[in-house]
Structures are given as C-alpha cells and as structure tokens.
Amino acid sequence: MTQRPHTGSRRNEEAELAILRAAADLMASDAAPITVGAIAERAGVGKQTIYRWWPSKSAVLLDAMIRRAEEVAPDPDTGDLRADLRRFLRSTFGAAPDSRSLLVGVLREALGDAATMERLAAFAAARREALEQILDRARSRGQVSGSAPLETVVDQAFGLLWYRMIFGHRPLDERAADDLADVLAAQLGANRKGR
Amino acid sequence: MTQRPHTGSRRNEEAELAILRAAADLMASDAAPITVGAIAERAGVGKQTIYRWWPSKSAVLLDAMIRRAEEVAPDPDTGDLRADLRRFLRSTFGAAPDSRSLLVGVLREALGDAATMERLAAFAAARREALEQILDRARSRGQVSGSAPLETVVDQAFGLLWYRMIFGHRPLDERAADDLADVLAAQLGANRKGR
Amino acid sequence: MTQRPHTGSRRNEEAELAILRAAADLMASDAAPITVGAIAERAGVGKQTIYRWWPSKSAVLLDAMIRRAEEVAPDPDTGDLRADLRRFLRSTFGAAPDSRSLLVGVLREALGDAATMERLAAFAAARREALEQILDRARSRGQVSGSAPLETVVDQAFGLLWYRMIFGHRPLDERAADDLADVLAAQLGANRKGR
C-alpha cells in the first residue's frame, strides 16, 4: 500500500514523521473520534509501528502537538517589558487558533492518562519558564516594581490562554494579546504610573 | 442487590440521587476510566435508568458537578471591590481542591462531546457573570477607573483557576485567592490614588 | 443493521443459531481464513456475543459441526450385520463430502487448542459408540465369531473415514462404504461360512 521503504533494523524516521503528521491532521480536522487505526491508516503504517514507539495513543497526540508548538518558540528581548510581553503573547496566541483542536485533543487524552498528563504538564512548565525569563530580564533591568507575585502573573497569562482555548467564548487574537500584555505589564510595573 | 424500593410508575428520586452520588464518587476517586456500567453498579441501578434520565454519560457527570458547584454560590457585596474579589475568589478556590477531579473529569468528557461542552460552557458563563456582577457593582460605585476590558479581567481570574486546576502545579488556596484578588483590584482601580 | 430483535436479558436463541449457521457456512465455503469478525458480521452479531457464549473461535466451529453431524445420526437395526454396517457407513460417508471442510476446519482448530480437542474427541467417541452398538447387537445375535478386538474394527472404520477426509485421495461414496462394510462384516463373521 505504502511506498515508503523500510529502513531495516533501525527506526524508520519517515514512518515516525508520517505518524505524527497523520495524528496532527486528524486532530486538526475535528472529525471527533481519533482512533489509532485511523492514524495508522492515514500514515500508511501498521498499528504495531505506533505502539512500538509510543506507549499509548495519547502519547502520539502529545508528541504531535509539542512538535508543532516548538516550531513557534519566540523569546523576544526588546529591552521593554510591555513590548516583550506583547510579542510573546501575540505569537503564542497567534498559533493557538490553528492548533486549538490539537491542544484540546491532547488535553482530553491527558486528562484520562496520568503519564500523558505528566508530559503535557512538562510542556506547560517549559512554556511558563519562557515567560518567566522575559520577566526576569525585565526585573534585572529594574522595570519590575510592583508586588504582584510572578507566578500569579504567569498563571494569569497562560490561564487566560487555556481558558479561552477550551471554551472558545472569546477570540485569541492580537487585540486580546495586547490587552493582556498591557494589564500584566501594569501589574508588574505599577509604579511607573505616570504611565 | 439494592435495598432501595421501587416507587412504581413514578420517577424514583432516590435512584436519581444515588446515580449522581455514584458519579461524583467515581470522579473523586481518580480511578481513571469512569464507565456507565460502573456508575450504575455503584448506584445499585440498571444502566437503562441512567439513560432514561440523561442523554449520555457526560451529561450525568456534568450534572453531578454542577449540583455540587451550586452549593457554593457566593455573591459578596461588601461595598469594596478588593474585599468582594477576595471573598468571591476565596470561596471559589476553596471549593476547587475537593471538586478538582470532578471538574477535571467533566472537562475530559466535555472535550469529547459537543453537547456536554455546551452545557459546561454554559456553567462557566454563569460563573463569569457572577464575577462580572461584582465588577459592575464596583464600577457603579466609581471604584473602577482603568480602561482594561472587563472580559480580560474575568478571564484572567477563571483562567488562572482552571489552569491551576488542570495542571496542579501550584496550590489553589486562600493565599492564591488573595494574591489574585489584589492584583486584579489594583489593575481595575489603578488610578484611584495618586499612587 | 440487523433486524433480529433482542430477547432482553436472556440469551437470544436466534443469535446463537445465526452464529452457528454463519460458522458452518464459512467453513463450507472453503475461503480459508475463518475469522471471528467474519462470523460475527455474517451472523449480524457483535463479536462480544460470540465470546459471551463460547470460549474461543474453535469452540464455535466445533459446535457448528456437531450440530450438523447430529442431524445425521442413524442407528440401523436390520437384523443383519452386513446390512447394518452398510447403512451406517453409507449415511456416515454420505454426510462427509458436505461437511468435509467443516470437520477438517474443526480438526485444525482442535489440534491447536486442548479444550476444543477434548470436545472433538468426545464427539468422536460418541460416534464410535454408535458403531459399537451395532456390533454388540450382532454379537448378541451370534453373528460375530472372529476374535478380532472390536476396538480395532471400529478404529479401522472411522480411521479410513478420517484418513480419506483429511487427504481426499479417494472418494467417500457409497461404493467405498459398501466395500468397507463388506470387509469388516467378513472380518467379524469370518466363520459363518465353511470356515
């Protein structure tokens, strides 16, 4: 059926990629029930090849998501906190609509599988760290004067992101990113007041 | 098996309660896969009795969650924005640890079932309205001066709540509630004082 | 998909019959690989319904075969050994061509599954007993004079049957039945004449 050749007794990278791509595609097309068989078929791969390298369906979906998320990994450093936040949140939010069903699908799986949740939590932690780095830089520049705990700030940012992603009641567009960046910057640099 | 008597040709309220309680219990004990059969067995009920009154498994779980959530529905009105926020968030956060697996379980189901998601979203919207009411009251008292969109504020609050509930990387205790209340109050009334 | 109705919480006899019929049909049509899924589909039944009542695929096939074999269960009693043998073997051989693939399929499964073999052996033993009854009657009529062990006679008869059934190198027709009946009758009553 498939034309892709074996690679012998070593892992077939092409097959791995095909699987991740198929998983991402299926999550993107929100035709709800993503089955392993469907992933395998779309990738032109035997189910066993999936289970050889991933412990469960959820793990595949997670990998597919992380792989995409890592393509958009900005770490802006403009010298200004508010500008940095705007850039970070804009790029983060900007990627969201496309990968919404991806993230949501993964979240769904993770909620039912501890191991997957662990990995998803690790991913979330990495994203938090990226944001914390921006805040740290601002602090070392003396741009942070407020008393707001950094963790609260960070969790507000990603919380709003996930919350809107899950419920979809409000857009995750550039305007939303800018609004959020502004209030967070204000929270941190409340002293600047004259503003 | 069960001692509960039939009620003849009328709906058996005890059975309904037993079902909701069983569903809540199963979600609380995070033994992952909640099956309809398991709920029925634990409630001492036939599966059909569940499907007679609810359209799907998810609907049962959702009902179980909402029922609990409504027990804690504070609408504080102290005359001071920060105090109101503290109370609201404290009571909201305070209920969270207990019903964490409940909410998370429902979320899981909702992510895989549009009808359930709709109902869950409605629940979330109701909670947002409760918070918006507090903010509206503060605005009519002239305590809100910032230009930040109220929707952003609301989503910051509930976003942080859900985000921490999902990933559990940080506690949802009174301190967290107060921290969040403070930064949000400051954000809304930043100009009040010359400060 | 299927129109056959449930029978509630009791076993559905129609489904059972449909399964056995489907199994027999599939074995009859020598389209080699008989899968449980295929039996289920042809019977308009879920796989689980098969596994609910039979422990393995082999058991289903065995049941299907036994059910058919029991439809042809002659026990002739003409008063003459050779005539009885001819009738018994004719009817036994006569059924063989039709159910050849049935028996052969079951044998195949039985050779790989101890429990099935046990049941098949029980079936074979029952057939031997039927033949032994004929011989016993003849002996009580004084028509058996040879000293050859009866077990050998019985195994010669069924041995030839199975041997030809398996290898198919020679027909199992009426002539074959008569030939065998004659030599066995002669072997048992060798003295009757001059001897």
Add this chain to the structure above:
Amino acid sequence: MTQRPHTGSRRNEEAELAILRAAADLMASDAAPITVGAIAERAGVGKQTIYRWWPSKSAVLLDAMIRRAEEVAPDPDTGDLRADLRRFLRSTFGAAPDSRSLLVGVLREALGDAATMERLAAFAAARREALEQILDRARSRGQVSGSAPLETVVDQAFGLLWYRMIFGHRPLDERAADDLADVLAAQLGANRKGR
C-alpha cells in the same frame, strides 16, 4: 546469542539443521503456538534465514517431520504376508508415539495451508505405496485371494494409525500393530477357507 559461526557467503548447513531441530523440538513440546520467531530464536537464527530456504512456516515443520520419518523406512520381505504386515506396522506404529506431536503439528499447519497439505499428502502417498508394495509382492506370491480392494485395506491401516494418533484414545503399540496386521492379512487371504 548463538555460538555457531557464520559461514560467510555460503549456505550454513548448521543453521539449516538448527532450524529443523528447533522446529521439531517446539512441536514435540506441545506448547501450542509455534511461531516463526520462536523457531528462529531457538535456532539462534534470523527469521529471514528461515524464509530464505523455506516458503512458509508450514514447510519448515513438514521438512522437520519428513526428515524424521524417513529415518524409519522399513520394507520387510519375509515371504509371508502376515509377517510382512506385522513388521511394517510394528515399525510404523513404533515411531508414532515419539513423533505424534510432530505429525499432529504438521497436520495442523497442513490443514490451514494448501501447499503444505500437498506436500503432506505426497508424504502420505509415499507411505501408502510402501505398504502397497508389500501387498503386491504377496499377490504375486499368490497369497492374496480375497476380494477386498487393496485401497480399502491400505486406507484402513493408515486410517487407524492417524485416527489413533489424532485422538489418542487407544495406544499405538506392538499389540495394536499385530492385531491390525492379523485382520488385514485375513481380509486379503480370505482364501484360507474354501471361499
């Protein structure tokens, strides 16, 4: 894993033998499901080495069996039919208990694979010819006078052998061989009486 050295670019006879031996061993140990992987592992050989020399798993098993069967290939010629039959059947039956699971395993494979069945049938035909030779010699000596068709006699003999081998309900010992030899000799030499 294996100590046997490669032989470079020439066929490794030791590997072939190891494969046949492993196959025979696995069939002897009636641990039911004989897989190609298991044979390869036990022989310390790659699966491909098996498929390089045999077209299918069944073919390997068949080879293993035939190899053993050919070690016992008697063609007695004592000048007396009954004595010849006794020898032939004694040696044939004598080999049976050892290779019972071997033959039965091969039969199992053959019943599911036409090509293997063809080869197994050829083997069975060769055995029949060996017996027919004995009978022919007896006829040319004028020791065969009965009207029993030779094919019927031959199929009774091997039929009883396979039948008992499959079902194991009665021993295949020397006594069984002698009993059978006697009745078959009687069937053929019915002339003994005036008849």
Add this chain to the structure above:
DNA sequence: TTCTAACCGAGACGGTACGTCCTGTCTTCGT
C-alpha cells in the same frame, strides 16, 4: 379491588476501538 402503565434492576445485544500477537517482507550491519 382489579387492571394497567410506567418504572425498576438486570444484563444481553450490535457495534467500535483498543492494544497484543504473528506472518512474511525488507533493510542494516557484521562476518
């Protein structure tokens, strides 16, 4: 008081997906 209709516990049903196992093919790398 008797009848009837809706409800109940129970669990079999058709169906979908799971994750495992095995076959026979293919490729790598070492001998």
Add this chain to the structure above:
DNA sequence: ACGAAGACAGGACGTACCGTCTCGGTTAGAA
C-alpha cells in the same frame, strides 16, 4: 554473499465500553 537482528505493513485476536433493547417484577393510581 550470507547471517543475525529486528523494524515494517497488514490483519486477526480477545477485551472493554457505549448506548439500545427486552425481560420479569413492582408499585401507584385509574377503573
């Protein structure tokens, strides 16, 4: 060139659940 190793596509296995259906029994209220 051949061997051991093992990844690969494919497909059947037997299990778990879903949501539907029927059974036989119970109870309430209408006749």
